[in-house]
Amino acid sequence: MSINRRSFFKAIGITGMTIIGFNSSGSPKSPDDETEFHGVLYDSSICIGCRACEKACAKAHGLPEPEDEMKPGVLRKTSEKQRCVVNSYETEQGEVYVRNQCMHCNEPACAAACLTKAMYKTKEGPVIWREDKCMGCRYCMISCPFDVPKFDYNSTNPKIQKCDMCYDRIVKGELPVCVETCGDALFFGTRRELIAEARKRITEWPEMYVDNIYGEAVAGGTGYLYLAPVPQNELGFDTRLQNSSYPSLTKSFLYSVPSVFVLVPTLLLGIHEATKSKQNKNENHD
Template sequence: MSGGHIDFNKTKTFLIDTTKCTGCRGCQVACKQWNQLKAEKTVFFSGEGYQNPPAMSEYTFTRIKFRDYQKHGQNEFAFYKEMCMHCNEPACASVCPVGAFKKTAEGPVVYDEKRCIGCRFCMVACPFGIPKYEWSKAFPLVRKCTGCYSRVKEGLQPACATACPTAITYGNRADMLQEAERRLKSRPDRYFQAIYGKEEAGGTSVLYLTHQPLDELGFKQVTKRPLPSYTWQALRLVPGIFLGVGGTLSAITWFQHRKERIRREEEFKNSRVKPEQKEEDQ
């Protein structure tokens, strides 16, 4: 769901030109720093590519993916930044029974952890496989790229876009689409003639330009139809009484889950207080 009517032409959008990406991973570092994400202990994995970490997680919101290919008989590398696509009509928001996800007028799709009941429908619904669960924690929540919403609200650019020396341009979606079209037209020899994200999943706030065909780089093929339409199409097949009961049960579950989570968190915090601190408090 989104916060009222949104003019998608004005939503802030990433234009990521993979032909200009050097694989420096500056965006990964900036994302870690701004979001205060822990480092992960990883191992080198070359099954899918040479990227590291091998997958996004609760501690990694973005990463540079490596693809090797042949060009004029020589081995070459291609890189692209994997991140939340911040869909215009996000599937994660449409399936969330408690409205924990929301598309903002500024562009980012944000997540309210206070609403989350841990159902993980968002993880199933996302066609790009972005939301991740905090498997390492006793009281897990969902984590994903925030689009640096706190920065964007203040008129700043996301941390990754600020750190990138060559490949990321950030601005209104209409302007980013116009710039992408200009590059395709002016350098047809340089670019594969497609803008990934222009129509995928109904359009996204992340656009890509590439030199190689999209499937060779590993971009996911998704429908161009907004995914929430599939959600509601499926729900229409369910008798209304079950939807009513389901909605009521979701509300009850949310309140119970939230109350229980708060209680457990308090117990967990109290258990970590040192004995001398408890005596001082008394």
């Protein structure tokens, strides 16, 4: 690239994470300060591929430390043991890194497909999985256009594993652990702030960026937004995804669904809760 990533980072005057998501005192904004969704802007022009975000995420969520070696052309995916991954791509601009995790869609297909609302879009923005409501149908895995939710088939207590944007930290006014750890390529704030900052960078540094904010419109808009120095097809993004949200495809169908099918999720959740209660009683007696 014509400009070194670190030099560019210093040139635009960004110090750590102070550019987005902080008030004048230097503290993270409380989600209550805004009614709109919060999210994360990832700038691949700045990312150096250190994978510190991967390790911090694993530690924060009790997962094994990532061991897979990052190699150009070798696609590493999220799994039941890893919520985020950084991949390396050889492009026309040289080596470029891209981080992958749950995209936290504005209208998530996984939540729309979930019969018991175990997969849930919070008012703060993150899409979270609620174990106590899950009945194990795994419809969320099938419906996700980004192939993110993963099921731990080898566990005696299987869970759906995915990035939750450190929701427990956000509700306390703290930053997601990956953002706090990175300080360079990841920035937290409201979607409006992030999009405005992304457009500003594209305008001021056109030689550094393709004029596109990935996530602004794709799949109806996402909580994770991307800036990159090369087109999306060079960075492993699925360019076939539509811009409108995927749940919108089924809205007209749902209006015509008989009420019995609308009541089925409640019935299934009741069965799930009853079974779980019985199992807990049996374990206590043992």
